Structure formats: structure tokens, C-alpha cells
Amino acid sequence: MEIKAAVVRQKKGPFILEDVILNEPAEDQILVRLVATGLCHTDLVCRDQYYPVPLPMVFGHEGAGVVEKVGPAVKKVQPGDHVVLTFYTCGRCEACFSGDPTSCANSFVPNFMGRSVSGECTIHGHDGSEVGASFFGQSSFATYALAYERNTVRVTKDVPLELLGPLGCGIQTGAGSVLNALNPSAGSSIAIFGAGAVGLSAVMGAVLAGCTTIIVVDVKENRLKLASELGATHVINATNSDPVERIKEICAGGAPYVLETSGLPSVLEQAILSSAIGGEIGIVGAPPMGATVPVDINFLLFNRKLRGIVEGQSVSDIFIPRLVELYRQGKFPFDKLIKFYSFDQINQAAEDSEKGVTLKPVIRISSK
Numbered sequence: 001m002e003i004k005a006a007v008v009r010q011k012k013g014p015f016i017l018e019d020v021i022l023n024e025p026a027e028d029q030i031l032v033r034l035v036a037t038g039l040c041h042t043d044l045v046c047r048d049q050y051y052p053v054p055l056p057m058v059f060g061h062e063g064a065g066v067v068e069k070v071g072p073a074v075k076k077v078q079p080g081d082h083v084v085l086t087f088y089t090c091g092r093c094e095a096c097f098s099g100d101p102t103s104c105a106n107s108f109v110p111n112f113m114g115r116s117v118s119g120e121c122t123i124h125g126h127d128g129s130e131v132g133a134s135f136f137g138q139s140s141f142a143t144y145a146l147a148y149e150r151n152t153v154r155v156t157k158d159v160p161l162e163l164l165g166p167l168g169c170g171i172q173t174g175a176g177s178v179l180n181a182l183n184p185s186a187g188s189s190i191a192i193f194g195a196g197a198v199g200l201s202a203v204m205g206a207v208l209a210g211c212t213t214i215i216v217v218d219v220k221e222n223r224l225k226l227a228s229e230l231g232a233t234h235v236i237n238a239t240n241s242d243p244v245e246r247i248k249e250i251c252a253g254g255a256p257y258v259l260e261t262s263g264l265p266s267v268l269e270q271a272i273l274s275s276a277i278g279g280e281i282g283i284v285g286a287p288p289m290g291a292t293v294p295v296d297i298n299f300l301l302f303n304r305k306l307r308g309i310v311e312g313q314s315v316s317d318i319f320i321p322r323l324v325e326l327y328r329q330g331k332f333p334f335d336k337l338i339k340f341y342s343f344d345q346i347n348q349a350a351e352d353s354e355k356g357v358t359l360k361p362v363i364r365i366s367s368k
Ligand SMILES: [Zn+2]
Pocket: 089, 090, 091, 092, 093, 094, 095, 096, 101, 103, 104, 105, 106, 107
């Protein structure tokens, strides 16, 4: 079928809106008409080739839309359902069977390599040339996308669908890193480095967890202000004070839970040093491949736990509907992070995101 998609053709190149052809849904595929798709840092990291994904490619992995058609093997959703698209996992490895799909052993190829789960190219130009698709099992910077039962989550129709795409990655990552992965107990303290969309979603997660000391570190006053509005009890501007010293003062020795969302190795170093004896440090931010950080082994030796967290260690079919309900009840106001753009403003959205002007751009997509 004829669709409009934002195609990236070269490293660090622009998103170009093109008329291309999308395959009809195969047996296991779900055709989704996109309503709005969030723009995530990973789209830009892959566009810029810090992760070596093939180009040309249709990015977009925070899609929200309406099911249009399903392949004969699909039972989970039906046409007319409202859905959020998220990351793809295989469903048949040990991690998936154990209820930890974010540790799926077989997720790299179907999420990043531009082909469907069965290895097909699903988007072609009018000249017959192949365009990479199925990014995160979706490629949702397009009027229509093909997804799978494994990465399609049905959501209630009583909240605006155009808000929900970012729950598929960035917001789920931040909130889940706290609620699923670190799982701080009520009344405990947490320090969150980086107040972008992921960090601020972590702040909302910490409020929901009942943390009574929520420290946020960033270098931009507007973000720190929003962090306070969302429930941070202390904010630290790292340009004019030393976050490690401040956190040690506030938490009497260090924070029992620390989350690093900036992706900067120097900030991860500070995050580690801010942790208490026995504390847990979660790494969420992604630096370029090969980045390392110096760690004092004897510092870690005192029962500190340093760990990575992807996609908030979420089981999306459970976690995303919960976040939607928390939003509906006013307990998870993630809409405060969102700014909408039209499809033809997608490059502006990317620029605003990189400058930190917009925390979470969401691209409205109309197929009309
Ligand atoms: Zn798996």
C-alpha cells in the first residue's frame, strides 16, 4: 500500500518525507494507522550512526495508532483497537520465558536491522529500491506501520491516543527504571542524574514509589524547575555546585538509589560516587559505543550494585496500561513533557530535542 514515511538516507542526514510502498501485513503482522509518534533519543543516535544500523531507514519507535488490519495468525488485537507500539522481543528465549523480555537474547536483529522478523524488506521506493523498515518492529515515522503481537499493546480508548506513543519507549524507560528495576521502598531516597524525558519520567516513578527524598541533577534551570513541579524534593544545578558533595550532605553519606540518564561518562562517574554503601546505581543513558568509565573497585566493593537498565525492565503489556491508568487518575502527568509537531516539522522536532528546548516531541501523523 501507498504510505508516507520519513526516510533517513545518510548519516546525520535529514528526515525526508517520501511516498513509499508498505507490504500488506504478513501472517503475523498488524497494520497500524499511526496517529502520533514520539521522537526518542535512540532515533537520533541511529540516524547519526552512533549505533551502526543500516540506511536508508524509516525510524520511529514510539508509535500510537489504530489497528487497521491484521494477519491471519494475529489474535491479540483487532481492527479498531487503540494500540501503543513498543520494542520487539522474541518471546521464546530464557529471558522472555522468565518474564524479563528486556533481557531478550534475540532482540537486536528484529529491532535494528531494517527487516521484518522473518527477514523481509517491508518498505520499497517507487523505483523498487529497498528502504529499511521494522525499526523496533514498527518504523512508525510513517502514516502506517507493520507491527507484531509481541510489541503491540492495546490501550483504553478513554484517553487521547495522540499522547500515548512515548509510553512505548522513553517514558516507560524512565518510570520503569524506578518502579520495575530499582524498586525503591516507600520513604527511601533516590538521586536522578539528567532531567530529560527519561529522567523526569523517573522522577514521576519515584513519587509513585513513595520516595520521600528525590534529588535531581541537571545543568538547565528550566528542566530543574519542571523536576520540582513533578515532585523532586531537591534540585542541583551541576554548573554551580558539586552534585556528589550535595547528595552526600542531603542523604547523609550517599543515596541508596541512583539513576544515570544523561549518557555522559563523566556524569556516570558522579552518579557512582553519589551512591551510599550498599547502594544501587542504574545506567539508562547511552553514550557512543566503546565509551568507558573509571570505577574505583574498592568503592564498588562495599556492596554497591552497578547495573544497566533497558526499557525500564518493563513487561510492556502490563506496564503501559498501568501507566495509562495512572495518567488518567492524575498520578502520572507525563503530558507535561510533551510538545506536538506536525509530520512535516519532524526535523524541527529533532533539533528542538537535541537542543533541550523540547523534552518529548511527539509527531502528529495524519494519513488524510
Ligand atoms: Zn526473547
